[in-house]
Amino acid sequence: MTQDPPPRAGAKEWIALAVLSLPAMLVIMDLTVLHLAVPHLSADLSPTASQLLWITDIYGFLIAGFLITMGSLGDRIGRRRLLLIGAAGFGLASVLSAYATSAEMLIAARALMGIAGATLMPSTLSLIRNMFHDDRQRTTAISLWMMSFMVGGSIGPLVGGVLLEAFWWGSVFLVGVPVMVLLLVAGPFLLPEYRDPVAGRLDLLSAVLLLAAVLPVIYGVKKLAEDGFGWLLVASLVVGVGFAVLFVRRQRSLDDPLIDMELFRNRAFGATLGVMTTATFAMMGLNLLVMQYLQLVHGLSPFRAGLWVLPMTGAMMLGMILVPLLASRVRPGRLIAGGLLVSAAGVGLMTQVGGSSGFGVLITGTCVMAAGFTPPAALGTDLVISAAPPSKAGAASAASETSNEFGGALGLAILGSVGTAVYRSGMSSSSDLSGLDASAAEAAGDTLAGAVAVAAALPDGAALLTTAQDAFTDGLRVTAVVAAAIVLVGAVLAAVLLRRVGVSGAEVAPQPTTVEAVAP
Incomplete structure (x- = not known):
């Protein structure tokens, strides 16, 4: 039938x-x-x-x-x-x-x-x-x-x-x-x-435990992005993880939990959330540095920098149009892995940015990166909500959005910290800071925005500004290398863990191998 x-x-x-x-x-x-x-x-x-x-x-x-x-x-x-x-x-x-x-x-x-x-x-x-x-x-x-x-x-x-x-x-x-x-x-x-x-x-207690788990972790990640590693970061993460453990234990004990932990055993749900988090991590972290590069290295206003984000948006919109067409011919795991490989190529282009001459390379790299992220964004979301029963679609949708929130926050914090560390390392050995007073040298050595402000106040700040822009560009290139490696890991995870997942979220059984009997 x-x-x-x-x-x-x-x-x-x-x-x-x-x-x-x-x-x-x-x-x-x-x-x-x-x-x-x-x-x-x-x-x-x-x-x-x-x-x-x-x-x-x-x-x-x-x-x-x-x-x-x-x-x-x-x-x-x-x-x-x-x-x-x-x-x-x-x-x-x-x-x-x-x-x-x-x-x-x-x-x-x-x-x-x-x-x-x-x-x-x-x-x-x-x-x-x-x-x-x-x-x-x-x-x-x-x-x-x-x-x-x-x-x-x-x-x-x-x-x-x-x-x-x-x-x-x-x-x-x-x-x-x-x-x-x-x-x-x-x-x-x-x-x-x-x-x-x-x-x-x-269950109101579950809602309170979840809030107590999420907010300290998000706050700690934000502090990492702003101030680097410190005791407040550690304390926030410990508190958040502790409440997260209590939340998970309570969900397992409830007949009607806030979110069914068994969903995470389904590869179309749990593995896809991990891949989506990886993709958002890389893209959000790099976008932060790209916007700073456009404004502080190329001197664009916020409005003009925003205009140069539109080609990336156009690339993503084109990708979103193509994904449904490709999804009818290619399994989700392969399509998501292929998209992440394209993204990794775009991020790789960004490692070739060189000072003020890297504008075209940067824009091309961001467009390729963005286009490649459309399969994990669209298909990943589809797989997550399809893997859950219709009665739990609301909780599954929320889990998808939460993974994006965490991925973006972690990307901003960790990749932002990588770029900042490289910048500070490059500026610490610069002779351009030696003639400045302590507060000005600290500001210029801490961030590119600080260096721009200090250079603008100097009668001859061009050398300091060039050094700071070169140090920031070095940080962007190193961050792109780290991001490309993370995206490649996501591509491997998608190819391996989602290889048998169909577009409906259900696992597709491998084709049986038939062996014909050979008469003696």
């Missing part, structure tokens, strides 16, 4: 996908636009140094800390319901942020935005799982959904720059309000509702 093919999505589902892609794009935009607004809001609200850190960090911290909890909550109360509640909360928090009259009010509003934002990503992805049952259509839908993230990350600084030139700093937060209103109006008509009919109550 042949099994009926899964139903195919129609026009309603594709229109709903477009609506779902908008909030996903805005969540990423709000991670980037604030950095442009910091000088303006600092002049208006006069936050302390500690308050400014909380303003910039608390949004991303709470998104990472609440993703799995919100994904599991959506499985229980309904994914559409949670999405609409989150959209209303996000819109309200955006207005509060825009019209904040004190640093404390802005911190509280950004915290609310982070909690609401954590409901949007797993809800949208799990709803896509419910709307697109055909494997090829679902891969295409997730590729288009992932494209919204790339667009949001690329146009965020551009949109923020335009708004800040025309309006006050709060305007950058109001971009999302019309989109959330559209989602609240169209969502009940376009989006299906789904929840696990046999789900139990949300």
